[in-house]
Amino acid sequence: METLIKKAGTLIEALPYIQRLNGKTVVIKYGGNAMISEELKNSVMEDITLLKYIGVNPVLVHGGGPDITKALKLYNIESKFINGLRVTDAQTMEVAQMVLVGKTNKEIVSLLNCKGGKAVGFCGIDGKLIECERYKTTVDGVETDIGYVGKIRNVNSRLLELVAKDEYIPVIAPVGVDMEGKSYNINADTVAGAVASALKAEKMILLTDVEGIKYSKDSDEVIPEITIKEAYELIDKGIITGGMIPKVLGCIEALEQGVSRTHIIDGRIPHCILLEIFTNKGIGTMIKN
Numbered sequence: 001m002e003t004l005i006k007k008a009g010t011l012i013e014a015l016p017y018i019q020r021l022n023g024k025t026v027v028i029k030y031g032g033n034a035m036i037s038e039e040l041k042n043s044v045m046e047d048i049t050l051l052k053y054i055g056v057n058p059v060l061v062h063g064g065g066p067d068i069t070k071a072l073k074l075y076n077i078e079s080k081f082i083n084g085l086r087v088t089d090a091q092t093m094e095v096a097q098m099v100l101v102g103k104t105n106k107e108i109v110s111l112l113n114c115k116g117g118k119a120v121g122f123c124g125i126d127g128k129l130i131e132c133e134r135y136k137t138t139v140d141g142v143e144t145d146i147g148y149v150g151k152i153r154n155v156n157s158r159l160l161e162l163v164a165k166d167e168y169i170p171v172i173a174p175v176g177v178d179m180e181g182k183s184y185n186i187n188a189d190t191v192a193g194a195v196a197s198a199l200k201a202e203k204m205i206l207l208t209d210v211e212g213i214k215y216s217k218d219s220d221e222v223i224p225e226i227t228i229k230e231a232y233e234l235i236d237k238g239i240i241t242g243g244m245i246p247k248v249l250g251c252i253e254a255l256e257q258g259v260s261r262t263h264i265i266d267g268r269i270p271h272c273i274l275l276e277i278f279t280n281k282g283i284g285t286m287i288k289n
Ligand SMILES: Nc1ncnc2c1ncn2[C@@H]1O[C@H](COP(=O)(O)OP(=O)(O)O)[C@@H](O)[C@H]1O
Pocket: 031, 032, 033, 034, 063, 065, 207, 208, 209, 210, 212, 213, 214, 215, 216, 217, 239, 240, 241, 242, 243, 244, 245
């Protein structure tokens, strides 16, 4: 009986959060390094389906970097990253689109549907969802072209709003399109930030393969909360590096565009999304204004 009462207590702890998020949009980014096992994938999809059934509007943006790298190897194409972004020539773009749209997106849509959700897959080409131009990065102060990597100019949020506010769960692959119809590869955290901003989401949650932001890679201690200013300081000091940079910048963009809360959490924890949203303490790092 005691166990049963505890279970009821857990549900009641969730009540204020369920009330606060009813009818609101939550953007979730699920990344390649957190997609490590079928069991975890299943638990993420269950969480998202549950959110939908209790009246939240989840929008899922996915990555798939490790899968792209694996596919490129089959074609004997080496993966090269500059400032955390994949150098994307025409052939790499073709493989990236094949993997992200043809494989990863459809796998996620199918899994969500098996859990009882009604998922619909998109990439930035569909309905010109993500319009972009060529992105140029800076290396040692010099502007450097890294190929078909997109800088987002606009997210056409109307299509997403229609779908997410209805009974469907949009699932977005990080591929953008330019004015001439050419495809571009975009970091999935950046896409999540832009989508959350365009939708004026209540919350954005980025799943990754570490517990949250830490003061050093080997530390066990997670920073529970940081401000935008503190986050920039940690980037300047070289404490936040590599793949964590686009995540933090994605959170900052979303916050500046009116998203209330942004979180970086450990996607390796079963049901991490529910733990973040529906418990008083939450998990991972919250970046706030
Ligand atoms: N300060 C930091 N705290 C935690 N992780 C960090 C930090 N700086 C860099 N990282 C790295 O960022 C990685 C997450 O980014 P990435 O590998 O691109 O994730 P994903 O595949 O989930 O998008 C972590 O595995 C970690 O090695």
